[in-house]
Amino acid sequence: MIDNKMNRRGFFKVFATVAGAAIVAPAFLRGTAQAQEKRRGAAPAAGAAGGAMPMVDPKDTVAKAVKYVEDHSKAADAKGNHCSTCGFYAKKEVRAGKEVGTCTIFAGKLVAGPGWCASWNKKA
Structure with missing residues (x-):
């Protein structure tokens, strides 16, 4: 059984x-x-029309939290540092004559190479 x-x-x-x-x-x-x-x-x-990734809006809540600006010369705390010299940044393309790239802080969006935020970290 x-x-x-x-x-x-x-x-x-x-x-x-x-x-x-x-x-x-x-x-x-x-x-x-x-x-x-x-x-x-x-x-x-793709999330955006035409397959292009959108740019980070400086008025976005995450961008505000890390004090993101599209031009590092307009941030007193930047001390000459900018996104393209940050360890979180990877160059992606050139848009409107400016370098843009991905950032691990802003998933799915592009940041301006000459931009800056308070999370800037020296490239290794």
């Missing part, structure tokens, strides 16, 4: 397997979808 009752250890073993699959499956499926788009030559979805 087969016992169909599940013991405690069996329950947790099945639960862990199902939970693990629920965590891994979305990441796997997202990676598969991106690979298919790449093969088709489609551009990945």
